[in-house]
Amino acid sequence: MLHVKIPTRKEVIEEEKSKGKRIAAVYPIHYPRELFRVFNIQPVEVWGPPKTDTKKANAHLQSYICSVVQSGLSFYLEGYLDIVDLIVVPHSCDSLQGLGSIFKDFIKPKQELVTIYLPREKNKENVEFLANELKRIYKQLSQLCGFEPDDEKLMEEIKTEEKIDKLVFKFYKSRENLPLSSREFYTILRSREYLPPDKFKSILEYALLHASKGKLKKTGIVLSGLLPEPMDILDVIDDMDAFVAIDDMACCMRRVYGEGHSSDPFERIAERIVNGPPDPTKGNSFDERFEFIKSLADLTSAKGVIFYNVKFCEPEYFYHPILKEKLSKAQIRSLIIENDINEPLPQQTITRIKAFIEMIRESS
Amino acid sequence: MGVKDKIKYIFSYKIAGKLLIEYNTKKTFKNFKPPKNWRTDILAPSLRTGVYTKEIIAKHYLEGRYVSGVKPVAWVTSGAPIEILKALGFYILYPENHGALCGARKVALEISEEAEKKGYSIDICSYARTDIGATLSKKTPVGKLPKPDLLLCCTNICQTVLYWYRVLAEYYKVPLIVIDTPFVYDEAKEHDIEYVKKQLEASIEVSEKVAGKSLSFSKLKEVVRLSKMAAELWLEIMNANKNKPAPISVFDQFIHMAPIVEKRGDPETVDFYSKMLDEINERIKNGIGAIKNERKRVLWDNLPIWYKIRFLSEFLAENGVSVIASTYTNAWGELAPMMDIERPIESMAKTYVYPILNRGTGHKLKTMETMVKEFDLDGAILHSDRSCKPYSVGQMDQRLKLLNELGVAALLLEADHNDPRAFADEQIKSRLKAFMEMMD
Ligand code: SF4
Ligand code: SF4
Numbered sequence A: 001m002l003h004v005k006i007p008t009r010k011e012v013i014e015e016e017k018s019k020g021k022r023i024a025a026v027y028p029i030h031y032p033r034e035l036f037r038v039f040n041i042q043p044v045e046v047w048g049p050p051k052t053d054t055k056k057a058n059a060h061l062q063s064y065i066c067s068v069v070q071s072g073l074s075f076y077l078e079g080y081l082d083i084v085d086l087i088v089v090p091h092s093c094d095s096l097q098g099l100g101s102i103f104k105d106f107i108k109p110k111q112e113l114v115t116i117y118l119p120r121e122k123n124k125e126n127v128e129f130l131a132n133e134l135k136r137i138y139k140q141l142s143q144l145c146g147f148e149p150d151d152e153k154l155m156e157e158i159k160t161e162e163k164i165d166k167l168v169f170k171f172y173k174s175r176e177n178l179p180l181s182s183r184e185f186y187t188i189l190r191s192r193e194y195l196p197p198d199k200f201k202s203i204l205e206y207a208l209l210h211a212s213k214g215k216l217k218k219t220g221i222v223l224s225g226l227l228p229e230p231m232d233i234l235d236v237i238d239d240m241d242a243f244v245a246i247d248d249m250a251c252c253m254r255r256v257y258g259e260g261h262s263s264d265p266f267e268r269i270a271e272r273i274v275n276g277p278p279d280p281t282k283g284n285s286f287d288e289r290f291e292f293i294k295s296l297a298d299l300t301s302a303k304g305v306i307f308y309n310v311k312f313c314e315p316e317y318f319y320h321p322i323l324k325e326k327l328s329k330a331q332i333r334s335l336i337i338e339n340d341i342n343e344p345l346p347q348q349t350i351t352r353i354k355a356f357i358e359m360i361r362e363s364s
Numbered sequence B: 001m002g003v004k005d006k007i008k009y010i011f012s013y014k015i016a017g018k019l020l021i022e023y024n025t026k027k028t029f030k031n032f033k034p035p036k037n038w039r040t041d042i043l044a045p046s047l048r049t050g051v052y053t054k055e056i057i058a059k060h061y062l063e064g065r066y067v068s069g070v071k072p073v074a075w076v077t078s079g080a081p082i083e084i085l086k087a088l089g090f091y092i093l094y095p096e097n098h099g100a101l102c103g104a105r106k107v108a109l110e111i112s113e114e115a116e117k118k119g120y121s122i123d124i125c126s127y128a129r130t131d132i133g134a135t136l137s138k139k140t141p142v143g144k145l146p147k148p149d150l151l152l153c154c155t156n157i158c159q160t161v162l163y164w165y166r167v168l169a170e171y172y173k174v175p176l177i178v179i180d181t182p183f184v185y186d187e188a189k190e191h192d193i194e195y196v197k198k199q200l201e202a203s204i205e206v207s208e209k210v211a212g213k214s215l216s217f218s219k220l221k222e223v224v225r226l227s228k229m230a231a232e233l234w235l236e237i238m239n240a241n242k243n244k245p246a247p248i249s250v251f252d253q254f255i256h257m258a259p260i261v262e263k264r265g266d267p268e269t270v271d272f273y274s275k276m277l278d279e280i281n282e283r284i285k286n287g288i289g290a291i292k293n294e295r296k297r298v299l300w301d302n303l304p305i306w307y308k309i310r311f312l313s314e315f316l317a318e319n320g321v322s323v324i325a326s327t328y329t330n331a332w333g334e335l336a337p338m339m340d341i342e343r344p345i346e347s348m349a350k351t352y353v354y355p356i357l358n359r360g361t362g363h364k365l366k367t368m369e370t371m372v373k374e375f376d377l378d379g380a381i382l383h384s385d386r387s388c389k390p391y392s393v394g395q396m397d398q399r400l401k402l403l404n405e406l407g408v409a410a411l412l413l414e415a416d417h418n419d420p421r422a423f424a425d426e427q428i429k430s431r432l433k434a435f436m437e438m439m440d
Helices: A009-018 A033-037 A067-077 A094-107 A124-145 A151-173 A182-193 A197-209 A232-239 A265-274 A286-299 A314-329 A347-363 B003-030 B050-066 B083-087 B095-104 B108-117 B126-137 B160-172 B190-211 B217-242 B250-256 B258-262 B267-285 B306-318 B344-351 B361-374 B395-405 B425-439
Strands: A022-026 A041-045 A086-091 A112-117 A219-225 A242-249 A302-310 A333-339 B073-076 B091-093 B150-154 B176-179 B296-301 B321-326 B379-385 B409-415
Touching: A009 A022, A009 A041, A033 A041, A033 A124, A033 A151, A033 A265, A067 A094, A086 A094, A094 A112, A094 B361, A094 B395, A112 A124, A124 A265, A124 B190, A151 A182, A151 A197, A151 A265, A182 A197, A182 A232, A182 A242, A219 A232, A219 A286, A219 A347, A232 A242, A232 A347, A242 A286, A242 A302, A286 A302, A286 A314, A302 A314, A302 A347, A314 A333, A314 B160, A333 A347, B003 B050, B050 B091, B050 B250, B050 B258, B050 B267, B083 B190, B083 B217, B095 B108, B095 B126, B095 B258, B095 B306, B108 B126, B126 B160, B150 B160, B150 B190, B160 B176, B176 B190, B190 B344, B217 B258, B217 B267, B217 B321, B217 B344, B250 B258, B250 B306, B250 B321, B258 B267, B296 B361, B296 B425, B306 B321, B306 B425, B361 B395, B379 B395, B379 B425, B395 B409, B409 B425
Parallel strands: A022 A041, A022 A086, A086 A112, A219 A242, A219 A302, A302 A333, B073 B091, B073 B150, B150 B176, B296 B321, B296 B379, B379 B409
Antiparallel strands: none
C-alpha cells in the first residue's frame, strides 16, 4: 500500500482553469494529447463515467448502444461538463461516430466541438492522412485560442509525451515489484487521463521508488478490453490472491505509444498513434493482436487472459472467438465476460472469474 | 485456370444453367401471373419485369457455384468501389446481399446460430453473423458460395465491416483490401478525398496480382459508365413515386434493388432497369398505384426487415398506407451524378466518401425532410435496427424533428433487419396501428 495523493478530476479542472488553461472533455480512445497541450488546453477524458444514471441519454440513444456512450452523453446532459471549453470526440467506433454527429447536429453544445477521424490499418498513407487531420485540428484550435504555437513547441510537447510513455512502460514492467493492489495500480495509471504531464510523472516516479526486489507471489492475469470499470473487477481478481499483471486495455496499455521518428511534429504524432499497440478500433489483424497479448503474458508472469467486454461493444466482440482459439493453441487460457459499466458485477460473473483463476492456478 | 473447372463452368453455367434460367424467364414473362397468394385485392399486380430480377440473381448465384478456378472471386461490402474489380473480370459476391437473401428466405437465424455457437455474440450485426455462420457451416440457400480470392472492405457504411472482413481474411487466408473512408460530419475535406484516392490507386496493384492481369483503363471507364447509367435509371424509378398514386412500393424496391447492388457495371443491369422504368411509366400512364387504395404516403428509413417484407407490405396496404420513399434504396441512386466517366478514380474517391451512411445524422434528417416534401409524405417509419448502429444512432432526434418541425407522423420501430428474434408480430402491429392513427 502506497500513500499517494492523487487529485480528482474536479480538483484538476479547477486548478488548471485558475491558471488560465482551457479544458477539453475528451471521449475515448485515441487522440493527440500533445496537440491540445501546446494550445494550453488540458485534456480530461470522459470514459463513461461508470455508475452514471443514463436516463437523459435515453432521449437520444437506443438501448443497444454501449454504456460508455450512454454514460458519456448523460454526463454531458446532466451539466457535469458545463465547465469545459471543448468537447473532443475521436472516431473510435460507429457508436462514438454517432455521438459526435448527434452533438454536432442536434445537441449543439455551447463548447467548441472537435472531431477526429482515426485511420484504420497501419501504413504510410494512413500516417500521412492522420498528419493532415491533425493539421486541420491545429487550425481549429488556433482559431479558438487566437495563437499559433510553432513546430518547436509542439515537438517539445511530443517529446514530453514520449518520455511519459516510456515511464508508463517502466511502471508496467515493475508491476510485480510494486506493493500495490490492482485497484491502486490502475488508479495511478489512469490518472493520466486528466493530470498534467508533470504531475502524472511525479506520481509515477514516486510509486516507482517503492519497487522492491521481491516479486508478488500471486497469480498474474492479463486484463483485455476497454476499461476496468466498475473497478470491482480488480478487487474480485485480487481477492483470489491474484492480480492484474498487465493489461491490453484501450484506456491503458493500448495507448502507450512508441517514439515517433519524423522531424515533422504532425507526422510524428500520427506515427505514434497509427503504429501504436494493436487495438480493435484501429482494425488491427488477429495476428497483430494475438502476438501483442502473448508478448504481454510473456513479459510478466501472467497465466491467463480475461476479456472484459462492455456490452454492445462490437469492435471487441468480433475478435474474441479467434483470439481465444489462438491463445488456447499457445497454451494461454482465456475467459470472456461482459458487463455494463453502470451495473455492479453480477454474482454469476464473479463466480466465473473465481473459477477461472482457480483453474489456471491449478494447471500451472 | 483448371481445364476441368472451365469445362464444368461452361457446361453447367454458360450452357445448361443459363439457358434454362433464360428459357424459364421468357416463359414466365409471356404467361405472366402474379406469385401465388399475391394480395391483388390490396396490391397492384407484381411488376412483370420482376421476373428479370429473379433471372439476374439466379444466374449470379448459379455462376458463383461454378466460377472458382475460372474467374477470380472477390467478396465485397455493399458500398465498396467495385468498378476496378469489375474491369479486371472478377466475379463479385456481396455477403450482405447473400445475408438479405437468407433473411428473405427465412434461414438467416439458423445460419447465424452457427456463428453464435462458435462464440460470435448475438449483439453483432446480423448480416455479419449470417455470413460468418455461412462461412463456418457452408449452409446457404443458393447451393454453394464460391471461396474468395480477394476481400474488399470499404468503411463507408460502417466500421463493423472492418472487423467482419478481418474474420473472413483469417478464415480464408486471402488478401484483404481496406478502403477506409473518413466519416463526413458536414463536408469531406480535401485530404479525405486524397486519402481515399491513394487507397484506390494502391488497391489496383493488389487486385491485378490476384486477377493475374493488368487493369485496362478503357474497360474501367466502360464499367463506370454502365454503373452510372444503371444508378441513374434506378434513381428515376424511385423518383417516379412522386406521382400519385405512387407506382412502386419501397417493399418492391427492396427486392428489385438486388441488381443495382450486385450487378452494377454490367450491361444487363442497365437493360433491366430501363425495362423496369418502362413498366413503371406504363403504370403511371394508367394510374396504377403500388397499392390499390393509397390513403397515406409514407417513408421508410434504415434497412428492410427482410424476413417480414410481405407481412409489413400487406398489413400497411390493408390500411391504405403506401410506403413509397426510402433513404435506403435511395442510397444506390443518389450518388450517380457524382461519377465522372473521364476521371474514374478521382470521381470514385469522392463518390464513395458520400454515401448516406458515411454522413452525419443531420444530413440524414435533411434527406428525409426533402423526401417528405418532394414525395408529399404523411409519415415516416424509422426502423430502429439494433444490428446497424451507424444507421440507427440519431433516429431518436430525427424522429422528433420530423414530428415537431415538419409536422409529419413519425414512428420508431424497434427490430432487426435479419434476426427474427427481435420482431414480435402483435407488438409491431399495435405500434403501426398507433402510427396510422397519428396520420389520420
Ligand atoms: S465501448 Fe466499444 S462501442 Fe462503446 S464507445 Fe467504446 S469502442 Fe465504442
Ligand atoms: S452494421 Fe449496418 S451497415 Fe454495417 S454491415 Fe451491418 S447492417 Fe450493414
